[in-house]
Amino acid sequence: MHDLPIYDVVIAGAGPVGLFLACELRLAHLSVLVLEQAEDPHAPLKQLPFGMRGLSSPTLDAFHRRGLLDDVAAPQRAAVPPTHWMQQPLRAGGAGGHFAGIQFFHDRIDASTWLYRLPSPAGTHMASNMAHIESVLAARANVLGAEIRRGIGVDDVEQSDAGVSVRARDQTFRGRWLVGCDGGRSTVRKAGGFEFVGTEPEFTGYSVEVELAQPHAVVPGRQYTPTGMFTYQPPGTIAMVDFDGGAFHRTQPITLEHVQRVLRHVSGTAVTVTALKQATTWTDRAFQATTYRNGRVLLAGDAAHIHSPLGGQGLNLGLGDAMNLGWKLAATLRGDAPDGLLDSYGAERHPVGAQILDWSRAQVALMRPSHSTRALAAIIRDLIETRDGATYFAERVWGLSLRYEMGGSGCEHPLVGRSAPDFVLADGTRLGERLRNGKGLLLDFDARAPLQALAGRWHGRFAYVASDAHNKLGLAAVLVRPDGIVAWAGVDTADQAALKQAALQWFGAA
Structure with missing residues (x-):
């Protein structure tokens, strides 16, 4: 057994979450093995109209930042008429989404409240077929060199201080870390000793x-x-x-x-x-693991949280887990991660998961076959028709309200913890394009020598980019994590203490 190859990371599950995580880890040149129970990835139900999923803003931003957006969006940009009932243009404003089937419309949304969101190829939302998304991610994972083995599901897990042994059918695989992306009935979650708590189903x-x-x-x-x-x-x-x-x-x-x-x-x-x-x-049924990490075993996607598929939030939630976890696990394996970086995965993503579970429960409450529920739904329908109401539901459904609590970053700018604006730089490139290598960056709009010197102290763990931009949103510079989240934003770079603190917090010692 000790002669078996040791992978940096073994991933259980080759659904969209496991595949996207494999892509993220391969960007950091880690050895990755993906084990998938199903032999055929082309499940018929994924091809049907209810296999359509609404992709939210954080997901589209992630695909844009990794160069996947064009491939994911290709079918939607082919000008095929809508085939799903939720996509039908019921009025001139166009439907932007729904809450328990109650639609909100573009002509009611006040986008001016989103002060720090710039126009981007990613957009705010898009419908895509589950099978197509999975095929795009599988193709990218293969190109990047991830090893994917199908027809081999995980049966048991044993871990030590040094790594994890995974038993799958009659084989054993070894990894320094194991990530369970193996769905709502996750074997990894059960074998890994995770507590799974929540509410039982109503329907x-x-x-x-x-x-x-x-x-x-x-x-x-x-x-x-x-x-x-x-x-x-x-x-x-x-x-x-x-x-x-x-x-x-x-x-x-x-x-x-x-x-x-x-x-x-x-x-x-x-x-x-x-x-x-x-x-x-x-x-x-709405359940969530109480922690996303147990030693060298981590959970992501449906293995970490399950809820009703109504509203299509589950896929976005899982892909967000992968984007958040990948670079943190890579830094941990390289040995340059600051203390607590890997634990920040659960600290940031667990509250997001809990919020989505409650969002799902609230929709179920509006579906119950009772007179009181129909009365409540009528009130929600009236509220969603108002400008503030439609804007609120758009923010939640499209993921625009996502903001992580960043702890000791030392910067209180409202952008910190949010998705970075897709700045258009002086040469015509966009910020999103500068993140395709999976590394963070310090974007300096004023090309100040002290900031370049500061970035140089981190020896390539994040890039330094000096460039003016078409709309700087009043900023002088911004530090962006590899997942596209703003770690620091400054209107005046004269005081670099908060910037240094953020760099230490997310990229380790200089």
């Missing part, structure tokens, strides 16, 4: 592709009824919710007869299902 959700004898008997779009909720996209794509306490989820085979019975119950129609092509169930 069983169904995503099905069927043929109907009377396709026009069911009303298209999202419909709330006295017995549940359903979304119908003709000719046969249906998502529906039955408030049974999650009793049917993964307890029995999903038969045509059962799907027909639930559809009739939820829709209140006598519709007949003549063929069942694809079907899966899900619930609103």
Whole structure:
């Protein structure tokens, strides 16, 4: 066993989160092994319309900063007419998203409140197919040299002070670190001894592709009824919710007869299902690991937090985990990480996960089949039609309100802890393009020698870029972490104490 190769990081799970994390780690030239239980990455359900996911601003920023945005956005930029009911232009302003199916529209949003967000190719939101996202990330991981083995799921985990041994089928793999990105039923989470706490489900959700004898008997779009909720996209794509306490989820085979019975119950129609092509169930069970790290084992994505897929926040949450964790784990492996850097992953991402779980629970509260719920939904509908209401929901759904508590950075500028603006530099390049190597940077708008000298003390752990910009937002300089989060922002660079403190906090000793 001691003759086995030792990988820097073993990742369990080759979904979007595991693949994106593999890309981040390979940018730092670490050896990465990805183990995936499924032999075929092309699951049929990922190809269906309910395989569409809304990508939020932090996700799009991350893809832009790593040069992935064009590939991810290619299908949406091909001018294909909308195929998902939530993408249909119901009025001139265009739908920007929804909360429990209650839509907010662009013509109600006040973008002037986002003082530190500059126009960017990333935009604020975009719909994309889950299977396409995964294929783009898999292709990039392969190009970067990550080793991906499919059909080999993790069975058990043992760790020591020196590393982790992973048993998968009849093989054993060794890594200095292990990251569980293996989904809501994560083997890594269970074997790693993580506590998983939360709230039990109220419903069983169904995503099905069927043929109907009377396709026009069911009303298209999202419909709330006295017995549940359903979304119908003709000719046969249906998502529906039955408030049974999650009793049917993964307890029995999903038969045509059962799907027909639930559809009739939820829709209140006598519709007949003549063929069942694809079907899966899900619930609103909302659980989160109490910590994202146990020794040399870490969790990311659904392995760390699960909730209802309603609203499409889960993918964004997991990709945000990967973007936050990758550079911190790389610095830890290199040996130049400051004290506590790796623990800042959980400190920053756990509160974000908890907030998304509550966001999901709040949507479920607006879906319950009761008169009081419908009355509450009517009030939310009125609020979301106001300018302040639409702006609030856009900020939350699009991820624009994300801000990390940065602790001892010594700088109180409102940009610190937020995603860096995509400054357009004097040569026409953008800040996002300067982050594609996975390193941080100090952007100095005034090309001051003391800042260049300061950056030089960190020997390439972050780059120094001296350039004017088309809109500097009143800043003289800004220090950006590898994940694109602002670590320090200065309107006057004469006092460099706070800048030095931020550099020490995030990039280690000079």
